Amino acid sequence: MAERQPLLAIEGLTISLPTADGGxxxxxxxxxxxxxxxxxxxxxxxSGSGKTLSAxxxxxxxxxxAKTGGMIHFAGRELSAADGRAQAELRGKDVAMVFQDPMTxxxxxxxxxxxxxxxxxxxxxxxxxxxxxxxxDMLERVRIPNPRAAMARFPHQFSGGMRQRIAIASALVTGPxxxxxxxxxxxxxxxxxxxxxxxxxxxRRELKLSVLLITHDLGVMSALADRVYVMxxxxxxxxxxxxxxLARPRHPYTRGLLDALPHGSPxxxxxxxxxxxxxxxxxxxxGCAFHPRCRxxxxxxxxxxxxxxxxxxxxxxxxxxxxxxxxxx
Amino acid sequence: MSxxxxxxxxxxxxxxxxxxxxxxAGCNLDVEAGQxxxxxxxxxxxxxxxxxxxxxxxxxxxxxxxFDGERVVPLGRKARPAPQRRLQMVFQDPFSxxxxxxxxxxxxxxxxxxxxxxxxxxxxxGECLERVGLSAGIADRFPHQFSGGQRQRIAIARALAADxxxxxxxxxxxxxxxxxxxxxxxxxxxxVEELDVGLLFISHDLSIVRRxxxxxxxxxxxxxxxxxxxxxxxxxxxxxxxAGLIGAITEPDGEGRLPADLxxxxxxxxxxxxxxxxxxxxxxxLERCSVEEPAWRLLAPGRTVACHRAEAALx
Numbered sequence: 099m100a101e102r103q104p105l106l107a108i109e110g111l112t113i114s115l116p117t118a119d120g121g122x123x124x125x126x127x128x129x130x131x132x133x134x135x136x137x138x139x140x141x142x143x144x145s146g147s148g149k150t151l152s153a154x155x156x157x158x159x160x161x162x163x164a165k166t167g168g169m170i171h172f173a174g175r176e177l178s179a180a181d182g183r184a185q186a187e188l189r190g191k192d193v194a195m196v197f198q199d200p201m202t203x204x205x206x207x208x209x210x211x212x213x214x215x216x217x218x219x220x221x222x223x224x225x226x227x228x229x230x231x232x233x234x235d236m237l238e239r240v241r242i243p244n245p246r247a248a249m250a251r252f253p254h255q256f257s258g259g260m261r262q263r264i265a266i267a268s269a270l271v272t273g274p275x276x277x278x279x280x281x282x283x284x285x286x287x288x289x290x291x292x293x294x295x296x297x298x299x300x301x302r303r304e305l306k307l308s309v310l311l312i313t314h315d316l317g318v319m320s321a322l323a324d325r326v327y328v329m330x331x332x333x334x335x336x337x338x339x340x341x342x343x344l345a346r347p348r349h350p351y352t353r354g355l356l357d358a359l360p361h362g363s364p365x366x367x368x369x370x371x372x373x374x375x376x377x378x379x380x381x382x383x384x385g386c387a388f389h390p391r392c393r394x395x396x397x398x399x400x401x402x403x404x405x406x407x408x409x410x411x412x413x414x415x416x417x418x419x420x421x422x423x424x425x426x427x
Numbered sequence: 428m429s430x431x432x433x434x435x436x437x438x439x440x441x442x443x444x445x446x447x448x449x450x451x452a453g454c455n456l457d458v459e460a461g462q463x464x465x466x467x468x469x470x471x472x473x474x475x476x477x478x479x480x481x482x483x484x485x486x487x488x489x490x491x492x493x494f495d496g497e498r499v500v501p502l503g504r505k506a507r508p509a510p511q512r513r514l515q516m517v518f519q520d521p522f523s524x525x526x527x528x529x530x531x532x533x534x535x536x537x538x539x540x541x542x543x544x545x546x547x548x549x550x551x552x553g554e555c556l557e558r559v560g561l562s563a564g565i566a567d568r569f570p571h572q573f574s575g576g577q578r579q580r581i582a583i584a585r586a587l588a589a590d591x592x593x594x595x596x597x598x599x600x601x602x603x604x605x606x607x608x609x610x611x612x613x614x615x616x617x618x619v620e621e622l623d624v625g626l627l628f629i630s631h632d633l634s635i636v637r638r639x640x641x642x643x644x645x646x647x648x649x650x651x652x653x654x655x656x657x658x659x660x661x662x663x664x665x666x667x668x669x670a671g672l673i674g675a676i677t678e679p680d681g682e683g684r685l686p687a688d689l690x691x692x693x694x695x696x697x698x699x700x701x702x703x704x705x706x707x708x709x710x711x712x713l714e715r716c717s718v719e720e721p722a723w724r725l726l727a728p729g730r731t732v733a734c735h736r737a738e739a740a741l742x
Contacts (some may be wrong), residue, residue, distance in 0.1 A: 144604050144605070144606075163742060164592070188491050231717075257692040257693075259692060260692070271710075287469040287470055287631065287693075288631070288632075288633075288672060288675040288676055288686070289469065289671055289672065289675045289688075289689035290469075291675065291677075291686070291690065292674075292675040292677075292685075292688045292693075292695035293688045293689075293690070295685055295686060296490045296685050296688055298685075300687055308649065310601045314604075314605065315677070316605075316679035317676070317677030317678055318677055319679065319683060320677060320678060320679045320681050320682065320683065320684075321677045321683065321686060322679055322683075323686075340681050340683060341681040341682065341683070342681070343681065343682060344679055344681030345680060345681035345682075346681075352516050354606065355605060355606065356679060357609075358605050358606045358608065358609035359605060359634075359679055360610070360634040360635050360637065360677075361634065361679050361680060362680070364638055364658070365639065369609040369612060369613055369638055370608035370609065371606055371607070371609040371610030371613060373606075375574040375575075375576060375577075375604065375606070375607065376604065
């Protein structure tokens with residue numbers, strides 16, 4: 099994976115946000131992330147971990163007042179995280195995003211056809227008839243029944259799952275190389291979620307699409323992602339192949355998250371809660387931000403912010419203690 | 428008779444265009460003391476309507492709810508009969524279920540006041556807080572000073588303050604972070620054992636239900652389609668809808684398995700399908716299923732199901 103030029107490479111990304119008292123708070127603190135062509139990369143973490151902010155930074159969609167640092171390379175081109183114009187271009191063509199709630203992502207008063215083609219006409223400078231054809235093809239690809247008729251209907255006339263399919267189709271009409279999906283199934287029932295996950299996998303295969311999948315749900319991660327990044331308090335704490343990270347977590351935080359989930363048979367894994375709750379932006383503990391919740395914490399964890407270091411080929415953790423290295427799965 | 432007993436319950440609402448929408452279309456359910464009964468289903472299946480009716484927050488259109496031998500009187504202008512105050516509810520969102528302008532101690536004291544006259548024990552605020560793993564010292568603080576998981580503990584403490592014999596909890600963990608979900612689920616299991624209360628646990632998440640509930644009831648479009656001991660249901664679902672729900676669950680095991688798709692959408696409850704309500708989405712439906720509504724049948728000890736084809740799943 100590292101040999102080839104990645105489609106997207108983020109280096110040393112930092113994001114700070116203004117606080118209510120006029121100061122600034124670090125929300126993302128040095129994130130490196132890469133996505134290969136046709137690869138699905140999962141970004142996991144609890145609320146406040148900085149996973150959504152990192153993705154928004156790629157698109158230049160951060161809230162006003164946010165300050166960014168670091169570099170973003172897309173398809174060999176280099177753009178600084180603060181270069182708004184280059185990002186607007188990226189947004190229209192090469193990178194598209196799908197959000198958690200398709201009801202708010204879609205405009206309620208525009209027909210499906212209108213909102214699927216507006217940006218297409220704008221960015222590609224093509225005629226309406228041609229744009230309609232592209233949109234209908236895409237609706238068919240995401241399995242909306244009777245796509246031609248669907249173009250004239252409005253978002254509220256569709257179920258939640260169908261709406262998310264329309265939002266995905268709408269994101270893909272400009273032919274992007276990278277799809278950023280932020281909690282794309284969190285608002286949906288499990289049976290509907292299953293359909294959307296299968297759809298994303300199908301689109302990756304058919305369109306050679308790269309996907310950045312942002313989710314707190316490690317089950318969703320396990321179904322789709324090739325590689326996984328786990329974030330905590332604005333930093334990546336573990337990175338590696340899906341099977342490695344989820345079946346043999348090596349960072350105590352990843353392990354804690356997995357132990358809190360019901361999986362496997364009840365006798366193997368009693369539900370074990372992770373003590374405390376994730377820190378809010380601006381209140382990250384010193385040293386390793388996870389140390390107050392970590393049962394393996396030592397003095398060094400309170401003193402220094404641990405670097406993300408390689409422990410195996412393609413596998414890195416940010417933990418100086420590394421207490422799980424010898425633990426069998 | 429069971430502690431909480433729901434018989435032929437029907438709940439309906441007036442729809443947009445004047446018609447009626449039947450959210451609960453004839454359900455039976457029992458909860459015993461010391462037992463956790465889970466009610467699972469997708470959004471819109473009627474599980475919350477059933478839960479709210481069980482505690483008397485909604486007037487049923489038909490059928491009955493009996494708590495401790497007495498019929499549950501829907502909430503009205505008059506105070507609830509004292510014995511029925513021992514039937515309590517915990518809601519999904521601890522951000523909206525706790526009044527943000529009142530201190531934790533005052534919120535809990537409301538629950539204690541409810542216990543007056545019903546013959547149960549009378550607790551102190553400190554006792555209630557300590558029982559859910561919080562310190563008695565937080566009584567002077569306000570809800571916004573706590574995380575979601577801690578707030579849900581406070582909401583549970585308030586329900587416990589009334590010395591309940593039965594609690595209905597509607598999605599009590601689904602608004603919480605994963606780590607808080609596990610701790611609240613574990614807390615509920617401990618409380619049920621320790622206090623011998625009955626718990627009706629309403630949830631959309633079968634994987635957590637499997638961990639905590641003794642019995643699971645699966646609801647689809649206003650009807651309970653299967654009821655079984657939780658682990659048995661998980662190992663061998665008899666209704667194709669239960670099987671579909673279980674197959675759609677993702678496991679965080681790193682194996683990269685895509686969940687199975689259950690095609691179609693939940694139909695409009697204002698116009699439920701004929702025959703078996705699940706037949707348009709059912710992978711094994713016969714012609715009979717679109718005409719004849721399946722009866723509620725006991726198929727094996729503890730296992731009831733409403734499906735014409737359930738025998739096939741049993742063998």
